[in-house]
Amino acid sequence: MxxxxxxxxxxxxxxxxxxxxxxxxxxxxxxxxxxxxxxxxxxxxxxxxxxxxxxxxxxxxxxxxxxxxxxxxxxxxxxxxxxxxxxxxxxxxxxxxxxxxxxxxxxxxxxxxxxxxxxxxxxxxxxxxxxxxxxxxxxxxxxxxxxxxxxxxxxxxxxxxxxxxxxxxFGRRLPPLRVLGFGTRPGGDGRGVDTLSLPPPRYDDTEIARFDHLRELLRCAVRTGDAALLGTVATRSALLNQRHLPVPALDRLLAVAHDCAALGVQVAHSGDIAGLLFTPAAPPPPEARRRLRHWGFEEQWEFTTGRP
Known part of the structure; x- marks a missing residue:
């Protein structure tokens, strides 16, 4: 010893x-x-x-x-x-x-x-x-x-x-997803943001009602393994939070998602990363990476998450 x-x-x-x-x-x-x-x-x-x-x-x-x-x-x-x-x-x-x-x-x-x-x-x-x-x-x-x-x-x-x-x-893990992640600061240095300095968003009654509806949709997506519905929830959540914690060039990201047949766009609401959501059976096409680089989103990575 x-x-x-x-x-x-x-x-x-x-x-x-x-x-x-x-x-x-x-x-x-x-x-x-x-x-x-x-x-x-x-x-x-x-x-x-x-x-x-x-x-x-x-x-x-x-x-x-x-x-x-x-x-x-x-x-x-x-x-x-x-x-x-x-x-x-x-x-x-x-x-x-x-x-x-x-x-x-x-x-x-x-x-x-x-x-x-x-x-x-x-x-x-x-x-x-x-x-x-x-x-x-x-x-x-x-x-x-x-x-x-x-x-x-x-x-x-x-x-x-x-x-x-x-x-x-919700009783189970998320359905399998293939995620093309990237930094959301075009041309950024990847150093992130001071998340503790961000004030909590103040949502109005209309927004809260929409969040409750998205909760219902997410419950259904997890229960049925519906990855496409999960992508819809993520995209709508990103759009709702854009008034409070805006993601740079979100409109461009949504266009890339649409053109590359992504299920949706997912963001870190108190950070500087985001992801395009796909299924493992239909992973991100090379065009998605190229389009992101075209708009200045050079920092990219991929991973698989969820379980059948």
Whole structure:
């Protein structure tokens, strides 16, 4: 046994825990985002449905240590450190949290929630105390004020991002989609935006009624596996939010989607990425990439998400 492994084993003996490990996925912005009426509330609730993205993963390792202090590497990931502290609960222990991964920052990939979710999973793994998606959601919101629905990996939910709860569980994953993603700043540098500085949109009654209708359509799309209807929901959500969080040159993107037979356009409502939606059986044609480059959208990528 090496000196390092001896130290880890000694720590585990003293704390009654092991080195815990956790991972968390990313997402690719939203399929639907707005404010929705709910039976138990007098006012609409802000919520969203994210588009899972398997291209990126955050990995976390948590080494328990005596005392109450938690340190994190990289040190600027303070939300993940706070999440680890919350996940410890009443345990009289601290520890070392180490995070790694390549989730782009501030672009709409859910990097903050990915860090937080990986952190809480690693802490709970250290104590062999798994947590449910609902528990993880509550911890994530406490750690970062608003969170994404990354912890619901086996289903699709309408998630109240500032309350940490699912307003509706649609009961299954999204139907399979092939996504041609790209940066939405023509000629941009890919550095993203400061999502925390964006004020929450203020929707009017007409918009809220439309969001409720899109929720019904999305419920049907997920239940029946209708990818085309899902594309319609994503496009209409993008158009509704254009008054509040405008996407540059959205009209051009819609034209590309139409001409290339895409199912729809999906955007990150608090980021600078978007995607053209296709089915795996009819993936993006080369013309779609060429048209995007013509309008200055040079940064492009592809991935498949969803499950039959």
């Amino acid at each position: 090496t000196v390092a492994s001896t130290a880890v084993a000694s720590t585990s003996v003293r704390t009654g825990a092991r080195v815990g490990r956790g991972t968390a996925p990313a997402h690719h912005g939203e399929l639907l985002q707005g404010a929705f009426t709910v039976p138990d509330r007098d006012t609409p609730v802000r919520a969203l449905v994210t588009l899972p993205c398997p291209s990126y993963t955050t990995r976390a390792a948590f080494t328990p240590a005596p005392g109450g202090a938690v340190t994190v590497s990289p040190p600027w990931k303070t939300k993940a450190r706070r999440a680890a502290e919350l996940a410890l609960g009443d345990r009289p222990a601290g520890g070392r949290l180490e995070l790694s991964g390549e989730v782009p920052l501030g672009r709409g990939f859910g990097s903050s929630t990915s860090d937080v979710l990986a952190a809480v999973r690693a802490v709970r793994d250290a104590y062999d105390a798994p947590l449910t998606a609902r528990e993880a959601a509550r911890l994530a919101v406490r750690a970062e004020t608003a969170a994404d629905a990354l912890m619901f990996e086996e289903t699709t939910v309408l998630f109240a991002q500032r309350e940490g709860r699912a307003l509706e569980d």
